[in-house]
Amino acid sequence: MADESSPLEQEIRRLIAVAGPMPVAEYMRLCLTHPQYGYYLRRDAIGAAGDFITAPEISQMFGELVGLWAAAVWQQMGAPENIRLIELGPGRGTMMRDALRAAKIVKGFQPAVVLHLVELNPKLKEAQRQMLDGLEVPVMWHAALADVPAGPSIILANEFIDALPIHQAVKRANGWHERVIEISPQGDLAIGVATDPLPHFNATLPRELRQAAEHSVFEWRPDTIAMEIGRRARDEGAALIIDYGHTARGLGETLQAVAGHSFANPLRTPGGIDLTAHVDFMALAQSAEMMGARAHGPVTQGDFLRRLGIEKRAATLKANAAPAKAAEIDHALTRLTGTSPGTMGELFKALAVADPKLDTLPGFEA
Numbered sequence: 001m002a003d004e005s006s007p008l009e010q011e012i013r014r015l016i017a018v019a020g021p022m023p024v025a026e027y028m029r030l031c032l033t034h035p036q037y038g039y040y041l042r043r044d045a046i047g048a049a050g051d052f053i054t055a056p057e058i059s060q061m062f063g064e065l066v067g068l069w070a071a072a073v074w075q076q077m078g079a080p081e082n083i084r085l086i087e088l089g090p091g092r093g094t095m096m097r098d099a100l101r102a103a104k105i106v107k108g109f110q111p112a113v114v115l116h117l118v119e120l121n122p123k124l125k126e127a128q129r130q131m132l133d134g135l136e137v138p139v140m141w142h143a144a145l146a147d148v149p150a151g152p153s154i155i156l157a158n159e160f161i162d163a164l165p166i167h168q169a170v171k172r173a174n175g176w177h178e179r180v181i182e183i184s185p186q187g188d189l190a191i192g193v194a195t196d197p198l199p200h201f202n203a204t205l206p207r208e209l210r211q212a213a214e215h216s217v218f219e220w221r222p223d224t225i226a227m228e229i230g231r232r233a234r235d236e237g238a239a240l241i242i243d244y245g246h247t248a249r250g251l252g253e254t255l256q257a258v259a260g261h262s263f264a265n266p267l268r269t270p271g272g273i274d275l276t277a278h279v280d281f282m283a284l285a286q287s288a289e290m291m292g293a294r295a296h297g298p299v300t301q302g303d304f305l306r307r308l309g310i311e312k313r314a315a316t317l318k319a320n321a322a323p324a325k326a327a328e329i330d331h332a333l334t335r336l337t338g339t340s341p342g343t344m345g346e347l348f349k350a351l352a353v354a355d356p357k358l359d360t361l362p363g364f365e366a
Helices: 007-019 024-033 060-076 094-103 122-132 224-234 281-290 301-308 310-319 323-337
Strands: 083-088 113-118 139-142 153-158 167-172 175-183 189-193 217-220 237-246 256-259 262-264 274-276 294-300 348-354
Touching: 007 024, 007 175, 007 189, 024 167, 024 175, 024 274, 060 094, 060 153, 060 237, 060 301, 060 310, 060 323, 083 094, 094 113, 094 122, 094 153, 113 122, 122 139, 153 224, 224 237, 224 281, 224 348, 237 281, 281 294, 281 348, 294 301, 301 310, 301 323, 301 348, 310 323
Parallel strands: 083 113, 083 153, 113 139, 153 237
Antiparallel strands: 167 175, 167 217, 175 189, 237 348, 256 262, 256 274, 294 348
């Protein structure tokens, strides 16, 4: 039954009562970015005391290599004297701090940088301000990528796309129906199916999925952000996207909720838990290329970081480290690049999109 202590659940129930069942994407949007009760607007959920941990919090090596990647791409772009270094969903600012510190070794890069952080959470904005204080780089905050001024740009997005709302459709005998959130006969929030099929939906699917079996589920995200990234990258720009997901179009549901570093029921405690879903890297690349950008990859995060020299960086850090610290560095290296369960090397992928004039980007060599 309804949880009286959850204001967002009450709001969702009110909306369903007024307008009927809502698409999964609308439910996810409300849970994550509702102006008053949205998960990403209310808290700092990163780290051991939060709900999840991201690669930059695991080791400084991750941010350092991303910073050196950005500086190398800036050189490929002809070293423009004013480069907009944009991060989507910067968390606490940890990755950007490590990136800028490492990239100082590339002559001329830091003086050319103006930071543009796309962030909605007031608490995280303050954390970012404190984290980046003293780096002597101008910083500006924006509500959306579209608000960042035009010009030569390098965009970084680590674990950002997975939190963008997904739509789901399920195959029925008479076509594909959108999945919705409704109220069950028992009075609980539940996943249901829209009464009417989505018109001409099968024709929009990748050709290899058009003969899907009944009860199959297909997920997709609106391509707005991918097209905006592609548009900016096409014109004197580049973008690096790192996230968890798949490289081949497929069927299946991947919506998940995380709370306290454990999986949770996505329909429990709306606004109080993190909701994410796998990134379709093929769709992301295709949408960016539709805008005239060139895609590089995707490759696994493990391959990407190894090509950038993470093993050499780990050895350097260990050279003068105490045994306990050296073991910590080894553990971080395994977690970032490993292939076993609980590691990120295979599940996470890296994709770059860039101005077609740029040659192969670092980390994406054949």
